[in-house]
Amino acid sequence: MGALKIFLVFLVVRLLSVFLVTTFFVPDEYWQSLEVAHKLVFGYGFMTWEWASRIRSYLYPLVFAGFYKVLALLGYDTVELLVIGPRILQALLTAYSDYRFYVWTGKKKWSLFLLLTSYFWFYAGSRTLINTLEASLTTIALSMFPWHSERTDFLWLTAICCYIRPTAALTWLPLCIIHLKNSEHSAIELILKRYIPIGLLAGGLCIGVDSYIYGLFTVPPAQFFLYNIYENIGSFYGVHEWYWYLAVGLPTLLGISTLPFLFAVINTILNWNAFPIRKALLISILFTLAGLSFIEHKEHRFLLIILPMCLYICSDYLSRWSTRANSLLVWLFAAAIIAGNAAPGWYFSTVHQKGTLEVMKPLAKIAESYRDKDNNPARLLFLMPCHSTPFYSHIHQNITMYFVECDPHNDKDYQIFNNDPERWLRMKVPAMPLSRVPSHVVLYNTLVPRVRTFLSRYRKIERIHHTDYPVSNTGTYIHTYEINLEEEYERQFVEDPVASSPSHSGHDEL
Secondary structure, rough: OOOHHHHHHHHHHHHHHHHHHHOOOOOOHHHHHHHHHHHHHHHHOOOHHHHHHOOOOHHHHHHHHHHHHHHHHHOOOOOOHHHHHHHHHHHHHHHHHHHHHHHHOOOOOHHHHHHHHEEEEEEEHOOHHHHHHHHHHHHHHHHHOOOOOOOHHHHHHHHHHHHHOOOOOHHHHHHHHHHHHHOOOHHHHHHHHHHHHHHHHHHHHHHHHHHHHHHHOHHHHHHHHHEEEEEEEHHOOOOOOOOHHHHHHHHHHHHHHHHHOOOOOHHEEEEHOOHHHHHHHHHHHHHHHEEEHOOOOOOHHHHHHHHHHHHHHHHHHHHOOOOOOOHHHHHHHHHHHHHHHHHHHHHHOOOOHHHHHOOOOHHHHHHHHHHHOOOOOEEEEOOOOOOOOOOOOOOOOOOEEEEEOOOOOHHHHHHHHHOHHHHHHHOOOOOHHHHHOEEEEEHHHHHHHHHHHOOOOOOEEEEEEEEOOOOOOOEEEEEEEEEEEEHHHHHHHHHHHHHHOOOOOOOOOO
């Protein structure tokens, strides 16, 4: 197949994933990209504590902000385009990085096969996650790495990766050391003439962009290190054992390809000097896993950066193995990989944790059309663990929306909510006047019995399936409640007739 045909295959698959992957993965897919872009362009939205602490770079959200700005100027800033457009942009970059992976691996059939059948990459490759961008840029940089040449242009993408995700340095440090060691030029010469100038120029440009938008001199990687490493603030979101990446993270990422990866690792170790590229990649993988394992908070997405390396090692091993193995065995093994990826790919992409995205569609319609008798717009309360759903990027109406915040610097409110949600509601949600009371409440079914008193003022209007395997404070279903307007107007008039007056100050707890 020609180069264009191969690229089109990748493009079709990644664009299909935009429309087929309809489930929620992690909050950062929205809160650290789309919500930021929406705030920049439309002037309303919510910025998480990370932006107040300046540990995030604006480089990635700016791409979507530019897209949003074009839509706004053309008058096409509909909710549908605001949601799907950024995913298409990411899918385009992912498709190109897929093609670069294919070229880098020597255009082997196994590399094409493993990349196209990887359920986790299909699941994550079109998401607006900084980790997806990191993995795509890393793949492109690896295809530019001087495995058999003296080129140094890979350093530009390496510098950007390390800037937007400082932990990328764990992956690239071993490779850069190998590059310096194997180059015909002296290490000092390369460092002085290539590494330092490129690092300073790329870093300086990135710092300039972020400092301009933040309004003061800002170095996000330094802030990232201060909060996530020195203060270990990430542990607020969960703590895992040191071996979690080896026991859970990496096997989940690779799925059924874990088996050939283990064989490939053993084969590489036993023939250490026979496969220099596999050896270099394995060192980088192990160094990354070791470094990330020292950080208490762990997530699957943090390993996306090493996925292309793992797939390279697998494809190289299988390409050599299949030339010696029985053809029937090769076909059976390929069929097993397809089946082993199809099941989790379908389930995680279309079923598991679908509700928190599905619920945003009716809420967007409510936000656009709902009005009470005093012509007040909708007021939405997400009575869920923080950042359980997207926010303004999926509503695109400047209405009042509340959610239970979980700032690790001040988590008292979140603790109260978890321990006694009725108390939290009494503290935070006004009972009068009606113009300040949430018109709609969104919550998991597991929380309903704990807030029945509060919900007595509401009627359930929708139930959406979320997951078959709820964990922590989530639930199987998501319920949407709407306030009983007739009863509330009567109640307000009887209990507080002044509350209906425009001059009534009311409450402003939320």
